Amino acid sequence: xxxxxxxxxxxxxxxxxxxxxxAVDRAARHYANxxxxxxxxxxxxxxxxxxxxxQSRHNIVVHRAGVSVEMDDSPVSALRHKxxxxxxxxxxxxxxxxxxGCISAGNTGALVAMGMHFLSCYEGLERxxxxxxxxxxxxxxxxxxxxxxxxxxxxxxxxxxxxCSAKQLAxxxxxxxxxxxxxxxxxxxxxxxxxxxxxxxKGSSVxxxxxxxxxEKSALRYDGFIEADQIFQGLADVIVCDGFxxxxxxxxxxxxxxxxxxxxxxxACDGVIxxxxxxxxxxxxKQWQKSISPDQYNGAYLLxxxxxxxxxxxxxxxxxxxxxxxLLIDQVSQHAKYPVNEMETRFQQAIGSINN
Amino acid sequence: xxxxxxxxxxxxxxxxxxxxxxAVDRAARHYANxxxxxxxxxxxxxxxxxxxxxQSRHNIVVHRAGVSVEMDDSPVSALRHKxxxxxxxxxxxxxxxxxxGCISAGNTGALVAMGMHFLSCYEGLERxxxxxxxxxxxxxxxxxxxxxxxxxxxxxxxxxxxxCSAKQLAxxxxxxxxxxxxxxxxxxxxxxxxxxxxxxxKGSSVxxxxxxxxxEKSALRYDGFIEADQIFQGLADVIVCDGFxxxxxxxxxxxxxxxxxxxxxxxACDGVIxxxxxxxxxxxxKQWQKSISPDQYNGAYLLxxxxxxxxxxxxxxxxxxxxxxxLLIDQVSQHAKYPVNEMETRFQQAIGSINN
Numbered sequence: 001x002x003x004x005x006x007x008x009x010x011x012x013x014x015x016x017x018x019x020x021x022x023a024v025d026r027a028a029r030h031y032a033n034x035x036x037x038x039x040x041x042x043x044x045x046x047x048x049x050x051x052x053x054x055q056s057r058h059n060i061v062v063h064r065a066g067v068s069v070e071m072d073d074s075p076v077s078a079l080r081h082k083x084x085x086x087x088x089x090x091x092x093x094x095x096x097x098x099x100x101g102c103i104s105a106g107n108t109g110a111l112v113a114m115g116m117h118f119l120s121c122y123e124g125l126e127r128x129x130x131x132x133x134x135x136x137x138x139x140x141x142x143x144x145x146x147x148x149x150x151x152x153x154x155x156x157x158x159x160x161x162x163x164c165s166a167k168q169l170a171x172x173x174x175x176x177x178x179x180x181x182x183x184x185x186x187x188x189x190x191x192x193x194x195x196x197x198x199x200x201x202k203g204s205s206v207x208x209x210x211x212x213x214x215x216e217k218s219a220l221r222y223d224g225f226i227e228a229d230q231i232f233q234g235l236a237d238v239i240v241c242d243g244f245x246x247x248x249x250x251x252x253x254x255x256x257x258x259x260x261x262x263x264x265x266x267x268a269c270d271g272v273i274x275x276x277x278x279x280x281x282x283x284x285x286k287q288w289q290k291s292i293s294p295d296q297y298n299g300a301y302l303l304x305x306x307x308x309x310x311x312x313x314x315x316x317x318x319x320x321x322x323x324x325x326x327l328l329i330d331q332v333s334q335h336a337k338y339p340v341n342e343m344e345t346r347f348q349q350a351i352g353s354i355n356n
Numbered sequence: 357x358x359x360x361x362x363x364x365x366x367x368x369x370x371x372x373x374x375x376x377x378x379a380v381d382r383a384a385r386h387y388a389n390x391x392x393x394x395x396x397x398x399x400x401x402x403x404x405x406x407x408x409x410x411q412s413r414h415n416i417v418v419h420r421a422g423v424s425v426e427m428d429d430s431p432v433s434a435l436r437h438k439x440x441x442x443x444x445x446x447x448x449x450x451x452x453x454x455x456x457g458c459i460s461a462g463n464t465g466a467l468v469a470m471g472m473h474f475l476s477c478y479e480g481l482e483r484x485x486x487x488x489x490x491x492x493x494x495x496x497x498x499x500x501x502x503x504x505x506x507x508x509x510x511x512x513x514x515x516x517x518x519x520c521s522a523k524q525l526a527x528x529x530x531x532x533x534x535x536x537x538x539x540x541x542x543x544x545x546x547x548x549x550x551x552x553x554x555x556x557x558k559g560s561s562v563x564x565x566x567x568x569x570x571x572e573k574s575a576l577r578y579d580g581f582i583e584a585d586q587i588f589q590g591l592a593d594v595i596v597c598d599g600f601x602x603x604x605x606x607x608x609x610x611x612x613x614x615x616x617x618x619x620x621x622x623x624a625c626d627g628v629i630x631x632x633x634x635x636x637x638x639x640x641x642k643q644w645q646k647s648i649s650p651d652q653y654n655g656a657y658l659l660x661x662x663x664x665x666x667x668x669x670x671x672x673x674x675x676x677x678x679x680x681x682x683l684l685i686d687q688v689s690q691h692a693k694y695p696v697n698e699m700e701t702r703f704q705q706a707i708g709s710i711n712n
Binding site for chain 2: 074108109135136137159162194196197199200201202203227228229230231232233241243244245247248249250251253255256257258259260261264268273274280281284285287288294314
């Protein structure tokens with residue numbers, strides 16, 4: 001088996017090295033065929049010594065970076081002043097083909113700006129987008145059409161672009177459809193726009209304009225608007241929105257998943273009878289809680305760059321960062337099947353006359 | 357006990373009379389001291405005959421409206437051409453003080469436009485906002501400050517205004533704080549703005565501007581940004597956002613609540629052991645499912661109008677519409693404690709120099 005190489009920005013995120021290094025350590029044990037290139041400024045050294053992991057794993061290489069990008073750095077300032085940061089170095093390692101992909105839990109705006117600078121966007125794409133697969137109610141047949149079986153939906157953008165133009169939304173639709181076509185082998189993925197109603201007059205003028213572009217100018221299978229209470233119902237392969245709405249949708253649903261889990265625990269402690277019932281049913285409840293835990297969905301593709309980049313949630317703990325590493329490794333291990341430039345070629349076809 | 361009077365728009369919503377009339381029938385049995393004035397066009401008559409409810413209940417009065425506002429009518433056209441619609445008539449009934457409050461499941465844009473026309477907004481408020489109480493993880497002490505105990509948070513706007521200016525967001529903060537102060541007797545409710553990050557540079561320029569206004573010009577207790585995964589954590593009494601984001605946050609979390617419930621059912625059917633465990637724990641699971649069901653949270657206040665208006669989800673079924681009726685009845689039954697004009701007076705104080 002050929003060796004895969006990934007670069008890890010160890011200084012990003014709210015918890016920084018303290019969650020990232022142990023996650024890398026765990027992943028290095030788990031994936032013996034992956035080489036982990038870890039980039040961090042001097043602040044990571046005490047932590048490296050503490051868990052003394054680099055010494056003990058043959059497949060971890062530590063690289064020294066000059067500085068860190070902070071969560072409150074502006075994208076412009078990070079790009080201008082922090083070119084020797086761990087974030088910049090992992091992106092450069094991808095650009096120079098020293099690694100197959102990279103991951104960061106750092107400042108999203110800076111990651112997007114640096115990603116565009118060091119890797120560039122696909123031809124015809126204005127901005128990259130954060131995208132992830134979300135779970136749906138069932139491996140059910142898509143209810144609307146003749147159609148294939150849907151086991152997940154791709155949601156994008158999730159926060160790379162707080163504001164989007166109608167054209168950018170349409171480009172994201174092509175981007176999501178390309179991922180779905182290449183990765184899941186869907187010949188004609190269905191696409192919908194997230195909106196606050198299904199009627200054509202609903203939402204902002206930007207979203208109405210995007211709907212028109214997708215309807216009239218794209219070769220995509222565009223099925224109209226979808227409301228946020230339907231995003232987990234498996235009604236579309238790709239659901240498109242601006243980064244503000246997507247981030248809100250994703251995080252609000254994570255918050256709700258935690259609330260219902262909390263409520264179940266609460267109900268299970270309420271009196272002797274409930275405690276006994278909960279004890280009896282605990283294997284079932286544990287299995288279910290694992291299946292809905294938002295932790296395992298950490299990690300999103302930064303899609304549309306000429307290189308593979310995964311963004312972890314900034315507040316990720318060790319377990320969550322491990323899942324994001326897993327997502328990156330799964331992605332780069334499929335490069336043999338669909339190389340990055342194959343994605344770009346397919347994107348050019350999907351985009352049709354959206355840009356005209 | 358004095359008689360309360362409410363007006364019901366029976367023609368609004370996706371399911372129209374078929375869910376609304378049975379819900380009214382049920383509510384009329386339940387609330388003998390409430391007079392239900394039901395407004396509908398001719399299309400409601402077969403349904404009235406079918407359930408023959410008006411005859412059997414002394415506290416239901418049916419009124420004939422000329423037309424219905426359709427879900428795809430534009431607000432302007434509804435306001436111009438449908439002044440004898442059931443939606444217009446329920447609002448007029450509030451304006452003329454024939455009833456204490458009204459409810460509609462119809463077109464939100466039209467309801468807002470007609471509400472502003474027939475009832476007017478509070479002095480100093482540009483637009484009304486949809487607001488509702490959302491559940492939080494616990495009756496816990498607010499973690500951030502000295503502070504009071506939080507059992508719910510108010511989220512607004514939920515879809516009355518797809519786009520908002522910074523000033524409008526600040527006005528909504530004052531509106532939510534007023535509701536919280538008057539209804540829950542909070543002397544200094546905490547207010548936060550929903551954003552895609554907590555750092556000051558995050559989000560759109562509108563939201564940054566709103567943050568500045570709240571910080572510098574308002575007398576409200578403003579505690580900064582909150583992310584969507586925290587909205588159920590009880591970190592603020594009032595959470596403010598534009599109607600697009602609020603609608604997405606609320607509906608995405610409803611979708612997630614349904615997904616996790618579905619997943620639990622699925623896990624409970626998976627093999628003989630799980631089926632037995634689920635059977636044993638079914639009282640616990642039912643109790644929990646009832647506590648998290650989004651159905652019971654149907655209904656939002658259309659806040660900031662000189663009259664009490666509740667909006668039901670357009671797709672509400674009978675059970676859900678019943679909960680929205682309950683919300684309206686609870687609200688109007690508290691008018692003795694805090695009349696509508698008391699709300700407006702308090703709002704004027706809360707708004708401080710936001711508008712300057």
